[in-house]
Amino acid sequence: MDAPPTARQHCASLQEALTHFHDDRRAGLAQAVAWGRRLAALLPTGGRLLVAGNGGSAAQAQHLTAEFVGRYRRERAPYSAIALHAETSAVTAIGNDYGFDEVFARQVAAHGRAGDVLLLLSTSGSSDNLLAAARAARAAGLGVWAMTGPAPNPLAGRADSTVAVRSPSTATVQEVHLVALHVVCEAFDEALDAADRAAGAAVLSGKAA
Template sequence: MSDYARDSVQRHCQSLQEALTRFRRQNVEQVTAWGEHLAAVLPFGGRLLAAGNGGSAAQAQHLTAELVGRYQQERPAYSAIALHAETSTVTAIGNDYGYQEVFARQVAAHGRPGDVLVLLSTSGRSPNLLAAARTGRAAGLRVWALTGPRPNPLAHAADEALCVDADGAATIQETHLVAVHLLCECFDETLTVPGADSFTSASAAHRRTS
């Protein structure tokens, strides 16, 4: 390995280590709360919708796969849809309405009040994600954004945002993956905590009457 390549790898690892240190200090409570919220929504008919572009699309699809399948332990399957993975729908909407609407129109189709919409973007500036956030909030979904540093338009448009304090897109995406795994871990752990049944039942009653 050349000195240049070695230095580049070292810088990348250092950047990720620093980002994760900040994440642990600033965002752990937030991602824990998100996991607990999902545990109050998904077991009672709620749905998670997720979307992103490029590498963030892969992260969003990773999240939905963990919920429909499993993360670590056996549990029921829960409804989670990666909107960008609907290739015929994405191309039809893009062709007929423009690429800015490829997620928003799906949110309008699939989202219901009380569902959760997770939008991932390193820049927080993607027009199609901003349109999805606006549509989701108008339809009564809970909109969460995973982005790069504040301030950015998507963090502002969402109900809540987990913003990674890092410069490089790769480091932001790698930290987003940690957040996705922790979200699934907190979700699973909340489902197995004694007393979780009463917690989720109360939320389900609220959803039925809201």
Template sequence: MDAPTPASHTAHEHCLLLQDALRRFRTDGLARAVAWGRTLAGVLPVGGRLLCAGNGGSAAQAQHLTAELVGRYDGDRAPFSALSLHAETSSVTAIGNDYGFDEIYARQVAAHGRPGDVLLLMSTSGRSDNLLGAATAGRAAGLRVWAMTGPAPNPLAAQADEVLAIDAPGTATVQEAHLVALHVVCEAFDEELPGPGPVPARQPAVLARREA
């Protein structure tokens, strides 16, 4: 059997950058990721909804999160309402064709979002115009706007109610740390749930909390 090829300097550097980013995440972002999971555990079981969006690799990350909530992260539990707006291909292409790429998320947020819902926007740069437009639409519709970004400050972080910013120099490292953060959100969500049971009929989360 051939001996494994030694890892290149670039590969070692990649791992070191990720280790450094995760060390800073543990100090500066871990508590926020846990808090987000616990907040979602108070919003989704009473009929609230999570809307997510991103571009490119961040779109895949956002869809990973919504899949964990609609399906399951670890143990079996009820499904919860979570939508990845970029996955609505007919809406994305129709809106992009009629209104322009910068509007593909803002119009969907206006259509689907209700007061008390959560909008999570993911961007390594924090500068994507379509996500900035979505943040504006989310605030106008009464949603909580969260941003998961690369290094702050950046425009998206400035528009969000809460931000989890990964301090790392490269896109790949930011996205890898984002995946860890998403899994922490899922773990905290599952831990905070009151117990198994059916999901109530859809209603604005803010109204459900008032009636509780």
């Protein structure tokens, strides 16, 4: 049975967006690799990754933190990564007392420390609660990263660096975000492996001396 036109269009949209992600050195593959390497320097020294999103982006945020607290491919130490939306009692208490726009910002103020990283996922790049979280992160001295749909958008404008997916389709943006998150994990593990090899070589060199 032939695939319906909508299915073909979906696949074509994803293929086009992935091509842009691969080729765009400013806001695509290279940026995701750089993020993974940065986290490999931050998390093993006690730094923390905070992640937030709404709806499908919340699910992807939680997917990412599971990879760091658990593992991606190989056995390794667990690292601190928190999906802010998963703190259901905090989210509902803050939403009830302060409004939904503050559900992430107050958690950033509570958990974030200078030098930590806040990663915000949004297909629109305009969610008020994520914009408030970005403001809170800057006030606390955190780095702010964003994964969004097409730029420019408000969230990209408040982030230190952004992976912006060039597609008008929300589904396609989310699919490429998942690819980008896995690239971050791969780059993180590769950087840890390289650091371990360098440390081992230094030990052997010291023994030889």
